[in-house]
Amino acid sequence: MAVFFKSRCVIIVFLVCVMVLSVGSEPTEDKQALLAFLSNTPHANRVQWNASVSACDWVGVECDPNRSFVYTLRLPGVGLVGPIPPNTLGKLSQLRVLSLRSNRLSGQIPSDFSNLTLLRSLYLQGNEFSGEFPASVTGMTRLTRLDLSSNNFTGAIPFTVNSLTHLTGLFLENNRFSGHLPSINPTDLVNFNVSNNNLNGSIPSTLSKFKSSSFTGNLGLCGEPLPPCNPFFPAPAPSPSNTPPSLPVHKKSKKLSTAAIVAIAVGAALLVLLLLFLLLCLRRRQRRRPGKSPKPTAAAAAATRAVATEAGTSSSKDDITGGSAEAERNKLVFFDGGVYSFDLEDLLRASAEVLGKGSVGTSYKAVLEEGTTVVVKRLKEVAVSKKEFEMQMEVLGKIKHDNVVPLRAFYYSKDEKLLVYDFMPAGSLSALLHGSRGSGRTPLDWDNRMRIAVSAAKGLAHLHVAGKVVHGNIKSSNILLRPDQDACISDFGLNPLYGNTTPPNRVAGYRAPEVMETRKVTFKSDVYSFGVLLLELLTGKAPNQASLGEEGIDLPRWVQSVVREEWTAEVFDVELMRYHNIEEEMVQLLQIAMACVSTVPDQRPAMPEVVRMIEDMNRSETDEGLRQSSDDPSKGSDGHTPPTESRTPPRAVTP
Ligand SMILES: *[C@@H]1O[C@H](CO)[C@@H](O)[C@H](O)[C@H]1NC(C)=O
Ligand SMILES: *[C@@H]1O[C@H](CO)[C@@H](O)[C@H](O)[C@H]1NC(C)=O
Ligand SMILES: *[C@@H]1O[C@H](CO)[C@@H](O)[C@H](O)[C@H]1NC(C)=O
Ligand SMILES: *[C@@H]1O[C@H](CO)[C@@H](O)[C@H](O)[C@H]1NC(C)=O
Ligand SMILES: *[C@@H]1O[C@H](CO)[C@@H](O)[C@H](O)[C@H]1NC(C)=O
Numbered sequence: 001m002a003v004f005f006k007s008r009c010v011i012i013v014f015l016v017c018v019m020v021l022s023v024g025s026e027p028t029e030d031k032q033a034l035l036a037f038l039s040n041t042p043h044a045n046r047v048q049w050n051a052s053v054s055a056c057d058w059v060g061v062e063c064d065p066n067r068s069f070v071y072t073l074r075l076p077g078v079g080l081v082g083p084i085p086p087n088t089l090g091k092l093s094q095l096r097v098l099s100l101r102s103n104r105l106s107g108q109i110p111s112d113f114s115n116l117t118l119l120r121s122l123y124l125q126g127n128e129f130s131g132e133f134p135a136s137v138t139g140m141t142r143l144t145r146l147d148l149s150s151n152n153f154t155g156a157i158p159f160t161v162n163s164l165t166h167l168t169g170l171f172l173e174n175n176r177f178s179g180h181l182p183s184i185n186p187t188d189l190v191n192f193n194v195s196n197n198n199l200n201g202s203i204p205s206t207l208s209k210f211k212s213s214s215f216t217g218n219l220g221l222c223g224e225p226l227p228p229c230n231p232f233f234p235a236p237a238p239s240p241s242n243t244p245p246s247l248p249v250h251k252k253s254k255k256l257s258t259a260a261i262v263a264i265a266v267g268a269a270l271l272v273l274l275l276l277f278l279l280l281c282l283r284r285r286q287r288r289r290p291g292k293s294p295k296p297t298a299a300a301a302a303a304t305r306a307v308a309t310e311a312g313t314s315s316s317k318d319d320i321t322g323g324s325a326e327a328e329r330n331k332l333v334f335f336d337g338g339v340y341s342f343d344l345e346d347l348l349r350a351s352a353e354v355l356g357k358g359s360v361g362t363s364y365k366a367v368l369e370e371g372t373t374v375v376v377k378r379l380k381e382v383a384v385s386k387k388e389f390e391m392q393m394e395v396l397g398k399i400k401h402d403n404v405v406p407l408r409a410f411y412y413s414k415d416e417k418l419l420v421y422d423f424m425p426a427g428s429l430s431a432l433l434h435g436s437r438g439s440g441r442t443p444l445d446w447d448n449r450m451r452i453a454v455s456a457a458k459g460l461a462h463l464h465v466a467g468k469v470v471h472g473n474i475k476s477s478n479i480l481l482r483p484d485q486d487a488c489i490s491d492f493g494l495n496p497l498y499g500n501t502t503p504p505n506r507v508a509g510y511r512a513p514e515v516m517e518t519r520k521v522t523f524k525s526d527v528y529s530f531g532v533l534l535l536e537l538l539t540g541k542a543p544n545q546a547s548l549g550e551e552g553i554d555l556p557r558w559v560q561s562v563v564r565e566e567w568t569a570e571v572f573d574v575e576l577m578r579y580h581n582i583e584e585e586m587v588q589l590l591q592i593a594m595a596c597v598s599t600v601p602d603q604r605p606a607m608p609e610v611v612r613m614i615e616d617m618n619r620s621e622t623d624e625g626l627r628q629s630s631d632d633p634s635k636g637s638d639g640h641t642p643p644t645e646s647r648t649p650p651r652a653v654t655p
């Protein structure tokens, strides 16, 4: 009986196990390989993989959406020491990204790495790997980024690098590679560096498009972009595809007299001595700054450059204790539920483009290697401590709503504060309303303006009610458009980072009158700014625009003055006059806007009420069928119809 009972227990336990395993599915083989790697590689205690949870949830590990394979492994600066054991990482057959940079790994790259055929990015820089250029790597034909810099590799750079046809970046600097450079020629190669090796011979023409700083620190390299090779000491064994750069000079010298040859020889010898001297000086200077990680190349903006230097210094100091802790402290912090898988280094290497300069900092559009695009906001003059900064980030990172642009990650260091947001390719309301007005652009039609009004109101109401966050900077350039034309509000909740002072240069046209005195933003001051935004949608005029006609008048007062004189129709955007039967809706929205911009804060409605008012007004219109007033019966009632044709121009505008 007891035995029977016991065996039933075992079966139940077994069944539970099976159930648990099938629910929290995980890559069993990959997990074993990872555990074998970590247990055979000494490392700092910070990496602690719990064998009883799925490998997909481990620090530094990411899986495919089905959680059946490990896709990325990133263990930068975690104090890994010694050789990579064979039959461990080489078994992660589906791996896409491997970053083991800034550790103290040594020995050769295991030959089983040749099985990582799907790898896209391999970052091994800043270790102590040695041996020849790893042959296994040349089999990873899908590689786009290969970084072996700052290691102890020796021997020649093989011509087979050319089998990596997708390479966009090849970083081999700060090693001890020798021999001549093969003519490396992947079509998309944009970043290339072999400086500080022992290479000699002439630079192949395929590589001469790169800057000289990609080649410096090699005593024997010559030719474009470095000084030309000396014809009297011809470089031995140039690669077959090289264009012999010395040829024209040679031909000429044949016709010269002996005296001239002697003179040239002496001159050339002096030149060589001078060059040697210069290079020696250069090398010394470079040695004084050892282990510098490669700078962002591409069009990286000042933001990323500043951080790059910082990250570079921290990784050079990297060792098991101090340096890793430093690297840890300076890393990009992601919020839960995010969709991104990149690290600071990826961000530094992204190409960046300035989107706009605002009152709290500059925004960049950053395109990462794998094609992800994000917005990086570089904050200036943050006034609070790191702790307070992190607390506010925690609050903001939790806010999730369809009409709020999610904050995905942040970075804090002494000199640099970065925020990472989703990129909204459709641009801002400001650009839609005011960009290139009149020059044949499609005007923003009424249905879309209503849609923006209600969705932005919902986003702001969510911030206020669920997030308990004051936006503090509502303006049309912070209202971004999603692909489905709903609005999304961005740049929220940054005021607390500036202590008690409102950041300077805030656009005055949106600022509630009481904020001018108290310098404190509140829920009610957000409502005021939102009211101004509604007026902007209705009038098509930017607040504070000189075209308001009078000096020192703001949009609410301008509207009030016009409405008071019963010229209501004059208020509205001329671009809206082409649409038929929308006047009643416009007047209703105008009334809501005017309630929001009341000078007395307590008289302004709360945001959820604003949402209700706008929605109510919408609904009543649809119910009464007024919105289907178009003369064209083919147009639907869903409000998605294209702007220009959806409503015919009015026969007459009732004043
Ligand atoms: C590992 O995870 C299990 C289940 O989540 C947990 O009970 C256990 O405490 C963890 N062990 C360690 C060392 O964190
Ligand atoms: C995930 O699993 C589904 C069904 O099991 C399959 O159709 C799909 O291709 C898998 N996706 C990946 C990325 O493996
Ligand atoms: C590569 O994988 C195949 C099977 O997937 C295996 O037979 C082979 O031994 C592996 N090669 C190395 C070098 O581990
Ligand atoms: C690099 O390799 C050489 C010998 O091959 C060795 O003497 C030297 O210590 C190594 N340097 C490092 C930083 O491992
Ligand atoms: C260039 O490097 C190769 C390999 O290290 C060496 O054999 C050769 O002598 C070098 N040539 C010169 C001119 O230094």
Ligand SMILES: *[C@@H]1O[C@H](CO)[C@@H](O)[C@H](O)[C@H]1NC(C)=O
Binding pocket: 173, 174, 192, 193, 194, 195, 196, 211, 213, 214, 215, 292, 293, 294, 295, 297
């Ligand atoms: C190449 O690497 C060296 C050493 O790290 C650096 O000084 C140089 O600026 C780099 N060149 C380019 C073009 O990135």
